[in-house]
Amino acid sequence: xxxxxxxxxxxxxxxxxxxxxxxxxxxxxxxxxxxxxxxxxxxxxxxxxxxxxxxxxxxxxxxxxxxxxxxxxxxxxxxxxxxxxxxxxxxxxxxxxxxxxxxxxxxxxxxxxxxxxxxxxxxxxxxxxxxxxxxxxxxxxxxxxxxxxxxxxxxxxxxxxxxxxxxxxxxxxxxxxxxxxxxxxxxxxxxxxxxxxxxxxxxxxxxxxxxxxxxxxxxxxxxxxxxxxxxxxxxxxxxxxxxxxxxxxxxxxxxxxxxxxxxxxxxxxxxxxxxxxxxxx
Ligand SMILES: NC(=O)c1ccc[n+]([C@@H]2O[C@H](COP(=O)([O-])OP(=O)(O)OC[C@H]3O[C@@H](n4cnc5c(N)ncnc54)[C@H](OP(=O)(O)O)[C@@H]3O)[C@@H](O)[C@H]2O)c1
Numbered sequence: 152x153x154x155x156x157x158x159x160x161x162x163x164x165x166x167x168x169x170x171x172x173x174x175x176x177x178x179x180x181x182x183x184x185x186x187x188x189x190x191x192x193x194x195x196x197x198x199x200x201x202x203x204x205x206x207x208x209x210x211x212x213x214x215x216x217x218x219x220x221x222x223x224x225x226x227x228x229x230x231x232x233x234x235x236x237x238x239x240x241x242x243x244x245x246x247x248x249x250x251x252x253x254x255x256x257x258x259x260x261x262x263x264x265x266x267x268x269x270x271x272x273x274x275x276x277x278x279x280x281x282x283x284x285x286x287x288x289x290x291x292x293x294x295x296x297x298x299x300x301x302x303x304x305x306x307x308x309x310x311x312x313x314x315x316x317x318x319x320x321x322x323x324x325x326x327x328x329x330x331x332x333x334x335x336x337x338x339x340x341x342x343x344x345x346x347x348x349x350x351x352x353x354x355x356x357x358x359x360x361x362x363x364x365x366x367x368x369x370x371x372x373x374x375x376x377x378x379x380x381x382x383x384x385x386x387x388x389x390x391x392x393x394x395x396x397x398x399x400x401x402x403x404x405x406x407x408x409x410x411x412x413x414x415x416x417x418x419x420x421x422x423x424x425x426x427x428x429x430x431x432x
Contacts, residue, residue: 162405181256182200183259188219189215200223237264239292243292256307259394281330289335320335
């Protein structure tokens with residue numbers, strides 16, 4: 152857990168999860184977790200399984216996914232591994248439909264799978280595939296999977312929830328991260344608009360604006376940094392708490408402040424971001 156005073160000051164302390172409360176939300180029900188083969192998704196899936204959920208694990212790597220499922224079963228939990236590349240939109244929709252056919256409406260869809268690329272604009276002039284690949288995994292695939300699951304949740308008598316593991320960087324300029332932040336923000340904008348439509352049907356939508364988290368994703372860029380960061384297990388705590396509170400947005404205070412500043416003073420934030428990016432380049 153991130154316990155340093157700096158992490159606490161930055162609102163990145165991982166609070167405890169009330170195990171009984173989580174069990175009341177997911178116990179005996181189905182939880183679908185994308186990107187469950189490692190990192191945040193694996194940690195969240197283990198926690199939900201530990202609270203009595205049957206977890207449906209999605210990612211591309213079948214072997215890693217089966218290993219996570221086997222560990223869960225060894226610990227007395229219940230899990231199904233479903234290998235899928237979410238960038239294949241037909242496959243993503245088909246998996247969503249199969250989950251509904253096999254298990255009915257899930258209690259929770261944790262839309263967590265994602266991919267990041269750190270690349271300046273000048274370096275992807277001739278790499279449009281960077282944009283289409285990231286749009287596939289960070290926005291289009293998650294929507295393709297969510298559509299059948301949300302339809303089932305709306306029709307079900309029990310409460311449902313979609314928790315999206317987004318990035319704190321979605322709300323302010325991220326020079327060098329433009330494709331990543333644009334695609335994550337695209338999915339988040341979709342959630343912002345469907346949330347009011349779903350509310351009346353007992354389906355909650357939570358957007359987590361996750362700060363830096365030490366996983367395979369962040370390792371190439373941040374492995375040696377001393378920046379305050381969450382562990383994958385801390386991030387899973389954020390996910391589990393969101394399942395209990397059903398908060399609309401979960402974000403550190405400085406992420407919310409950054410969003411307000413960007414909206415109120417766009418040119419000033421633009422200049423400051425550009426200066427910081429030039430210093431770092
Ligand atoms: N780490 C951070 O600092 C940080 C900060 C803010 C937000 N986030 C967000 O947190 C989420 C989890 O990230 P993480 O750090 O845990 O990353 P990670 O360790 O790299 O895990 C990513 C997961 O997504 C799966 N995945 C990737 N591409 C996929 C595809 N095309 N189809 C299906 N599954 C796919 C991966 O499995 P396969 O490769 O086997 O498919 C893996 O299970 C992401 O949405 C990320 O954007 C992370």
